[in-house]
Amino acid sequence: MIGLDMLWEPFFEFSFMRRALAGSLALALAAGPLGVFLILRRMSLMGDAMAHAILPGVAVGFLTAGLSVTAMTIGGIVTGLLVALLAAAVARLTPQREDASFAAFYLVSLGVGVLLISLRGSNMELIHVLFGSVLALDDSALMLVSSSSSVTLLALALIYRPLVMECMDPLFLRSESRMGPVVHASFLLLLVLTLVSGFQVLGTLMVVGIMMLPAAAARFWAGSAIGQMALAAVGGVLASYAGLLLSYYANVPASPAIILCAGIVYFVSVTFGVHGGLWLVARQARARSLRLSRIPERE
Amino acid sequence: MTAMTLATAGAPAASAIELDEVCLGWRDKMAVRDLSGCFRKGSLTAVVGPNGAGKSTLLRGIMGWVSPMAGRIRVSSGSGSQLAFMPQKGDFDSSFPISARDFVAMGSWRRVGPWRRYRREELERLENSLQAVGLGDFGRRPISTLSGGQLQRALFARLMLHDADTYMLDEPFSALDRATTEDLMGLLMEWNERGKTIIVVLHDLELVKRHFPETLLLAGQGVAWGKTQDVLTPENLHLARHLCAGDYR
Numbered sequence: 001m002i003g004l005d006m007l008w009e010p011f012f013e014f015s016f017m018r019r020a021l022a023g024s025l026a027l028a029l030a031a032g033p034l035g036v037f038l039i040l041r042r043m044s045l046m047g048d049a050m051a052h053a054i055l056p057g058v059a060v061g062f063l064t065a066g067l068s069v070t071a072m073t074i075g076g077i078v079t080g081l082l083v084a085l086l087a088a089a090v091a092r093l094t095p096q097r098e099d100a101s102f103a104a105f106y107l108v109s110l111g112v113g114v115l116l117i118s119l120r121g122s123n124m125e126l127i128h129v130l131f132g133s134v135l136a137l138d139d140s141a142l143m144l145v146s147s148s149s150s151v152t153l154l155a156l157a158l159i160y161r162p163l164v165m166e167c168m169d170p171l172f173l174r175s176e177s178r179m180g181p182v183v184h185a186s187f188l189l190l191l192v193l194t195l196v197s198g199f200q201v202l203g204t205l206m207v208v209g210i211m212m213l214p215a216a217a218a219r220f221w222a223g224s225a226i227g228q229m230a231l232a233a234v235g236g237v238l239a240s241y242a243g244l245l246l247s248y249y250a251n252v253p254a255s256p257a258i259i260l261c262a263g264i265v266y267f268v269s270v271t272f273g274v275h276g277g278l279w280l281v282a283r284q285a286r287a288r289s290l291r292l293s294r295i296p297e298r299e
Numbered sequence: 300m301t302a303m304t305l306a307t308a309g310a311p312a313a314s315a316i317e318l319d320e321v322c323l324g325w326r327d328k329m330a331v332r333d334l335s336g337c338f339r340k341g342s343l344t345a346v347v348g349p350n351g352a353g354k355s356t357l358l359r360g361i362m363g364w365v366s367p368m369a370g371r372i373r374v375s376s377g378s379g380s381q382l383a384f385m386p387q388k389g390d391f392d393s394s395f396p397i398s399a400r401d402f403v404a405m406g407s408w409r410r411v412g413p414w415r416r417y418r419r420e421e422l423e424r425l426e427n428s429l430q431a432v433g434l435g436d437f438g439r440r441p442i443s444t445l446s447g448g449q450l451q452r453a454l455f456a457r458l459m460l461h462d463a464d465t466y467m468l469d470e471p472f473s474a475l476d477r478a479t480t481e482d483l484m485g486l487l488m489e490w491n492e493r494g495k496t497i498i499v500v501l502h503d504l505e506l507v508k509r510h511f512p513e514t515l516l517l518a519g520q521g522v523a524w525g526k527t528q529d530v531l532t533p534e535n536l537h538l539a540r541h542l543c544a545g546d547y548r
Contacts, residue, residue: 040395161413165405169391172457175362175384176408223441225396 010248019137020244023145023201028210028236030149030194033156033229035215037187040225041167044216045099047208050188051195053083055113055204058129058196063120067128069140071194080192083109092139113204132203134254135247141200148197152190156229159183164225202255209259210236217266220273235265241263310468313341314375315465315496316361321370323353323360331370332520338374338465339497343491345507345527349543354500355446357517358384358467361498374465383463385454393442394451399453400438403429406460428456430487437533444510448479455483465496472503484510504531519544 010017039049055081061071087105091098117126137145156163162183165173172181198207214235218228242260250257271278314337323331330353338344346354359365361372362384374382406428408420417425429435431454442450451471458466468487472480480503488510491497501507507514507527514530516522518539523530 040392159413164395164397165408167392168395168397168402169386169405171384171386171390172405174364175382177412179413219396223396224398228396 006244006249010245016135016137017244017248019142020134020254023137023142024210024244025092025151026132026142026146027194027198027201027207028214028240029233030047030152031198031207031211032214032218032232032234032236034152034191034194035211035213036225036228036232037156037163037167038191038212039215039219044067044212046102047191047195047211049087049102050080050084050191051111051199051204051208052106052113052201054080054109054192054196054199055129056116057082058199058204059113059116062117063131067125069079069138069144072129072200073144075174076199077192080299081189084188084192087144091179128203129202130205131253132199133199133203134244134258145197145201145206148193152194155186160185163187182192184198193265199276202258206255206259209262210239213259213262213266213277214239217269220269220275220277223275235269236262236278239265261289313340314338314373315342316375316498317371317373319371319373321360321372322368323356323365324368325356330519331360331517333370334517334521335370336515336521336524338496339513340464340492340496341494342498342513343488343497343511344513344515345511346498346515346517347502347504347507348522348539349532351519352517352539352543353471353519354517355387358469358498358500361467364381364500367405381463382465382467383458383461385458385466385468385471388447388450388473390469393450395442397442398438399434399440399445399449400425400429402442403434403438403453403456403460405458409461424460428459431459432456433482448475451475451479451483455486459486459490465493465498466490468497468499470500470502472501472506480506507531 014023029159035047038044048074054076057075057077059075060079061068061073061075065071069117083102083105087098087102087122090096090101094101103294114126114130121129133141156212162173162177162179162241165176166180170180173183194211195204196208198210201207202210215228216233217229217235222231239262242263242264246252246261247254247257269277272280274280318334318340320334321331321334322329323334330351334357346357350355353527356365356389360367361374362382363372373495402416404425407417407425411417411419426435429438432455434449434452437445437449442453445453454471466487471483475483484506487497499511501511508531511527513525514527515524516530516535516539519542521538523535523544525531
């Protein structure tokens with residue numbers, strides 16, 4: 001029977017579904033706003049790069065302590081920041097641009113990470129790291145993702161003003177204060193923190209999706225940075241909820257289902273969004289050509 | 300070089316910025332060589348020269364973003380003395396989702412910092428500077444919808460809100476129509492009359508001759524620095540072009 005109670009029944013019935021919902025909602029609330037800033041800074045691929053960069057550290061944590069949340073988290077944060085520093089150093093010291101040096105480092109990281117995990121782990125464990133285990137979140141994973149999200153949101157609020165300035169007019173911030181590098185570094189730190197905690201939920205490959213897709217979608221609905229951040233969080237929450245239901249009823253893996261739903265949010269926004277969505281643009285174009293056709297042609 | 304020292308030595312007022320045998324550059328490429336002289340307090344100076352003459356680098360050196368390879372740059376540290384910088388158009392993201400008012404409000408940074416709230420007095424200043432540049436009715440518009448001229452007006456409003464002692468502007472009038480240029484030039488002269496030191500990188504020599512009492516002609520090194528009519532002579536301009544062209548050979 002199809003009924004409204006299908007929308008909440010799985011979460012009442014199964015505690016693993018409740019945990020999955022709590023974990024993915026916490027992640028979505030912090031990831032969306034971070035994604036908005038990545039897009040505004042034209043660093044959309046940075047999220048991808050960092051998500052891969054944490055992999056070797058996670059692998060080393062896994063090699064030394066098995067599937068322990070603490071070990072993998074510490075390892076991930078360390079290599080994530082290390083790769084960010086190295087890539088920035090290469091970009092500064094050589095003529096190579098930052099995006100290219102990031103690409104180089106994250107591809108190497110991905111190779112090293114997968115290789116390290118395969119040294120000791122089974123294929124199952126590799127899949128766990130790459131695609132997460134949202135349906136099997138234990139207490140420590142849940143604690144990690146909810147506290148890292150809280151810290152991220154608080155810190156974003158704290159550095160919001162200089163962060164906006166650093167995004168849109170870095171020279172101005174530089175002429176006014178020395179906070180620029182501190183703000184940039186804190187932002188990277190928050191990014192790594194969220195990715196590392198998010199990989200427990202969605203896996204290193206999928207966590208970027210919940211960060212970038214709702215943020216990219218929000219751009220079509222809100223004209224201010226704050227509005228986009230709020231909508232990105234909301235979009236991520238909706239996608240997580242819908243994705244878990246999809247996974248439950250269609251019996252498909254949860255994290256790809258969540259990203260798929262985020263993708264639907266994105267495509268709906270591209271099509272119907274009020275800030276430059278396709279539908280609107282097409283309507284404006286038609287109205288324009290109608291107006292033009294009404295102008296009588298000169299003899 | 301002697302002509303330059305003579306021209307500045309005649310000025311009785313104190314100097315806002317002093318350059319002493321300054322060499323500036325990026326990596327191994329030197330953009331400005333052995334530049335000496337000073338910007339007087341309360342002066343209105345145009346910095347002109349061919350492309351690649353080191354004009355923007357000089358401003359960045361004065362701001363302290365490029366440290367001199369040799370020589371010294373002294374910025375006088377009077378009471379509350381500060382430098383304010385106005386970036387070139389491509390230096391900031393004009394598609395960022397922010398309203399014109401919020402953009403201009405950045406100019407209050409020295410007083411509000413990262414956390415303090417905008418008190419009534421600060422908001423009044425903000426409104427005043429929007430009015431002064433003719434953007435009174437455009438505060439709520441996102442900056443991405445502003446025309447080039449309106450965006451430039453917003454930059455001027457932000458600078459005005461900043462209220463520094465020395466303003467440095469990097470090509471503020473490029474690609475603006477004549478009316479907007481005259482409007483904004485009027486603002487600069489008004490600020491100058493109120494005692495602000497103003498340094499502007501410019502291309503339009505006619506504008507320089509009309510409005511700027513002093514000029515620094517750069518071409519990888521100082522060609523001439525002093526009263527505008529003494530600096531912008533055909534011989535000096537020819538020399539500047541010659542010096543810069545030589546760089547590429």
